[in-house]
Amino acid sequence: MPRNKLSPIIYFVFLSFCAKAQIRFEKGYFISNDNLKTVCAIRNVDWDNNPTSFRYQLPGSDEVLEGTIRDTRAFGIENGYTYVRALANVDHSSTNLNRLSTRRNPEWNEELVFLKILVDGEVKLLQYKRSETNQFYYQKTDSTYIPLIYKRYIDGNGEMATNFAFRQQLLNDLSCSGITQLQIERTNYRESDLTRFFERYNACKNPQKKAAASHARRDAFNIKITPGADLTLLSTFNFTFTDDGKRSGNVASFRIGVEGEYFAPLHKNKWSVLAEPAFQYYKLPLWIPGIKLDVNFWTIELPVGIRHHFYLSDKTKIFINALYAWTLKEYAMDKENVNTDYRVIAGSNFAGGAGFAHGPFSVEARYYLNRSLHAYRARIDLDYSKLSVILGYRLFSR
DSSP states (O other): OOHHHHHHHHHHHHHHHHHHHHOOEEEEEEEETTOOEEEEEEEOOOOSSOOSEEEEEOTTOOOOEEEETTTEEEEEETTSOEEEEEEEEEEOOOOOTTSOBSOSSOOEEEEEEEEEEEEOSSEEEEEEEETTEEEEEEEETTSOOEEOOOEEEEOTTSOEEEEOHHHHHHHHHSOOTTSOHHHHHTOOSSHHHHHHHHHHHHHHHOTTSOOOOOOOOOOSEEEEEOOEEEEEEEEEEEESSOSOOOEEEEEEEEEEEEEEEEEOSSGGGTEEEEEOOEEEEEEEEEEETTEEEEEEEEEEEEEEEEEEEEESSSSEEEEEEEEEEEEOSOEEEEETTOOOEEEEEEOOEEEEEEEEEETTEEEEEEEEEEEEEEESSSOEEEEEEEEEEEEEEEEEEO
16 A cells, blocks of 8 residues: 555544543532432543533443433533533524524523533523534522523624623623623623633622632643654656656754644643744755756745644643645755756645653654655656654743
8 A cells, every 4th residue: 555545544543542542431420300419430521512411430330321411400520510400591593694693682492401610609600502502691599590692693784783782781680899890891702701700700799708619721822842853755756857867865854843832722622723833954865877966955844733632641641633734935956066056846745743742841753745846947856755753842831
């Protein structure tokens, strides 16, 4: 099987193996309809959409059981989120700008759902998320779950408008001397803003009560320095000045880069996007009958892609990448004892990698598929691929 076809297969087999390794049961509990609390181990799927069921194991048993929304009042994972069952008003109006409703007010449907508790305290903040629907609720003591109203719609003039009624709800129902009207007006309908508001409100109403511990969040953005080594395989298949144009060779060289990585705020920061501008230099002699041609070039490339993390502990993880690498600088070729530069235009290519990280340190093996090089002073066509070993050290995170 050709090497270029084999590499993606190995990549996806590795992905499947790692995905299975991520499935684990963590300490948790659930409360049944008769208000009985059962300590157990819950399969932590780290739901993006609110679940309707969950799987668990009882202490001392390997049997996997299922808890459903019909027979469970609440469930939670230690150091994770708690979900409570509620008969809540849900608005499924589309948020797609091409399919917005013409109604200003929400179109409520009463549904039995699990709500995720974002802020616990005197007043709770809860969230329901499924497909396009992303709604927030609040609850005072043991009262009903009140939806915070926010809706985009098309007004009578055919223009897009927004109903920000949730701000009036906060002003009327959750006022406190330590919270100003301006702070409410600057609160947006998103998890970070509303979490901040409800934590501030609970602290304002009861400053003596210690705030509940926030859910652990990993850093959202990292910057790393990424030195390493490249093993480059270069092959030629066309020359204007010889019929015998097939040549190949490989060379090891140093590379240096800087990686910026942003973590998506879902699935426990397991997904991230990254960009890593990197500098490499190569010098590789290609011998042709009667001619010595040195492939002598340097390049700055910009790999951009996605990364998936598999956390083994808070400090240790393995990860896999899928990237596309753009060439930001053209290459140069030169012939021995001739002052002519054979400028070439470099293509871009895909790459895949896997690595291991512990604390601020990381190591990654990355394979770049073939990319082409075409000279325009002479007919010189080349392909090259490379294998990179990249070390990393985190300089900054927040």
